[in-house]
Amino acid sequence: MLxxxxxxxxxxxxxxxEAQVARRNPRRRRLPNYPNAHYYKGGxxxxxxxxxxxxxxxxxxxYFVYPTLKENLYVTDFDIGTFTEVGLAxxxxxxxxxxxxxxxxQDIFLMPNQMLPEHWHIKSDDAKIPQKDEGWFVRWGxxxxxxxxxxxxxxxxxxxxxxxxxxxxxCTIADPGVFVxxxxxxTHHWQFAGxxxxxxxxxxxxxxxxxxxxxxxxxxxxxxx
Numbered sequence: 252m253l254x255x256x257x258x259x260x261x262x263x264x265x266x267x268x269e270a271q272v273a274r275r276n277p278r279r280r281r282l283p284n285y286p287n288a289h290y291y292k293g294g295x296x297x298x299x300x301x302x303x304x305x306x307x308x309x310x311x312x313x314y315f316v317y318p319t320l321k322e323n324l325y326v327t328d329f330d331i332g333t334f335t336e337v338g339l340a341x342x343x344x345x346x347x348x349x350x351x352x353x354x355x356x357q358d359i360f361l362m363p364n365q366m367l368p369e370h371w372h373i374k375s376d377d378a379k380i381p382q383k384d385e386g387w388f389v390r391w392g393x394x395x396x397x398x399x400x401x402x403x404x405x406x407x408x409x410x411x412x413x414x415x416x417x418x419x420x421x422c423t424i425a426d427p428g429v430f431v432x433x434x435x436x437x438t439h440h441w442q443f444a445g446x447x448x449x450x451x452x453x454x455x456x457x458x459x460x461x462x463x464x465x466x467x468x469x470x471x472x473x474x475x476x
Contacts, residue, residue: 282363282447283307290334301326305340305360308448312391329368329470336411337366337470346458353381353457361394361444366410369397369417369441369466375459383462385455386432389425393445396423396431399438408443415467417441425451439466 283304290301302324309316323342328334343357361367372383387396395408400421410417419439423431433440442449465471 280307280311282311284363285335287333287335290328291332296328296330296332296334298326301328301334301338301340304362308360308362309450312447312450314391314450327473329465329467330473331368331413331467331469333411333413335362335365337368337414337467338362339367341453343458348380348457355385355453355455355458357453357458358390359387359442359449359451359453361392361442361449363444363446363448364409365444365448366414367442368414368470369419369439370470371437371439371464372459373437373462373464375462377459380459380462381456382436383455383458384433384436385453386430387425387442388430388452388454389427390450390452391427392447392449394425394449394451395443395445396425396440397421397442398423398434398440400434407445410443418466 285304290297290304292300302321305324305326306316306321309320320342324340325342326338326340328338331337338361340360341357342360343355346355346357347353359367374382387394395405397404397408397417397419398421399419402420404420404422405424408422419441425431460474461476463471463474463476465474
């Protein structure tokens with residue numbers, strides 16, 4: 252059994268990204284490729300339109316779109332106004348704080364070449380809430396996961412002008428099957444999706460939305476912090 256499993260893993264690893272998408276997506280559904288204006292109505296971010304595009308992204312990659320996923324989706328442009336460049340979609344499955352023990356599980360969805368803004372998690376005023384520690388497991392697509400360390404941003408990672416400068420530039424390129432932990436609790440981090448977007452699972456202790464801070468002040472205000 253061990254030998255068979257090893258052979259299977261080798262076969263999957265040897266497949267090209269295109270071959271893997273073709274196998275999961277036999278109808279060859281296309282990646283959503285809409286202009287930024289598509290996501291705005293009357294100058295306001297249209298969540299329903301964004302959710303529809305995320306569902307297209309998931310179908311392209313072969314992610315199981317369960318019946319209640321769309322209603323559970325959280326989508327935001329952080330009030331920056333350029334969802335195609337800076338944004339986030341996620342579905343949280345668990346976020347529990349029980350005495351000393353806590354856990355959180357969510358899937359994050361980023362559109363092609365979309366940036367999740369640079370942010371960090373401060374200590375809560377509530378001593379019962381732990382400072383967030385987290386890590387990310389890539390399932391489909393590619394994520395450039397950036398945090399503290401020696402600057403090594405590859406040229407394909409382009410920080411949108413609407414986001415502004417970043418303060419951390421150490422990049423780990425994460426493809427399907429790769430897990431990347433936060434380098435240190437409390438440190439700055441951000442992500443940038445590859446050309447096919449990215450679907451990843453975030454695991455962490457309890458997530459306290461009030462303790463999130465963004466380098467972009469508009470994004471911080473969007474979270475009410």
